[in-house]
Amino acid sequence: MGIAAENISKGFGNFQAVDRVNLEIAQGSLIALLGPSGSGKSTLLRLISGLETPDEGRLWLAGKDATTQSVRERNIGFVFQNYALFKHLTIGQNIAFGLEIRSISASKVKKKVAELLDLIQLSGLGNRYPAQLSGGQRQRVALARALAIEPKILLLDEPFGALDARVRKDLRAWLRQLHERSRVTTVFVTHDRSDAMEVADKIVIMNKGRIEQIGTPAEIYNRPANAFVMGFVGPVNILPSSANIFQCHNFAPTNSEIFIRPQDIAIETGSSSNTVAAKVQRLTHLGSEVQAELALADGQLITAHLSREHFDKLQLEPQQQVFVKPKAAKTFPVDFSI
């Protein structure tokens, strides 16, 4: 079932949590709402679910106006942040919960629970209690419970929230595979750009109750619509156009700030055309990449990321003199606050 929000707004007192949002989500897609804390992601998710009613605007589900439909009528599966399973019920009973309150026959419930346990790769653990599972396994049970009612839409609020980095990574891959099999239209909220980049078909970037950009992970990363998106989806150096690293580039004076990703700074040990001198201040090993903090002759500090291979070739040391130039840079039209 596709989703469309049309000019939808929601305020709490004087605070505008969601501000005239327009969004179309295609049936069967997997979408991330990504933004900083307080940007309105959860409120938008709750508006889609029917847990909140909009002050203005309309919500369409499968082409029908659902603005005034109840949560139940919408047939949506919802998994909240830090989802608590019923502690006194087994995993099987937790998954069956939504089916039993819908008076479905015992044999059908049993079959469905077995299918879902298989889907979440926990067959054989149906008689365990939540306390006997790991955090990642519990999160999968929460998803199975939401899927049991065969929802047309699945809404997940910070589904990877309370998990450690390793489990988080496994669960991301697992959610992606689950979606490929189930094809239920899924919207998840996250403030973590890696969650969004690794899992979603499309990312909706939110800021102050509004949508800044909608696009595939590659579009958002490579062609950010504005300075906010560029800074939010990856590390960035922000330099004045007068910085001496741009001495051979002619930026218009209106482009007061220039944005460069750390991997778009070329480092060489000898001087060549268009390079400027810099001094290595600090080196940090990030795994497959090395981060070099560099001081330019004009006092500007920049951060560069280089591959391990390139780093080994250059044999960089702290305090060493190097030569740098930008490989790519971006400017945005000047922002005006109204």
Ligand SMILES: Nc1ncnc2c1ncn2[C@@H]1O[C@H](COP(=O)(O)OP(=O)(O)OP(=O)(O)O)[C@@H](O)[C@H]1O
């Ligand atoms: N029921 C409510 N009453 C009052 N204010 C609320 C309510 N729900 C949300 N807000 C406020 O609306 C703003 C947006 O909240 P929301 O939870 O949608 O943001 P978010 O982007 O999901 O943030 P987070 O990642 O921190 O959950 C916040 O400033 C929050 O305090």
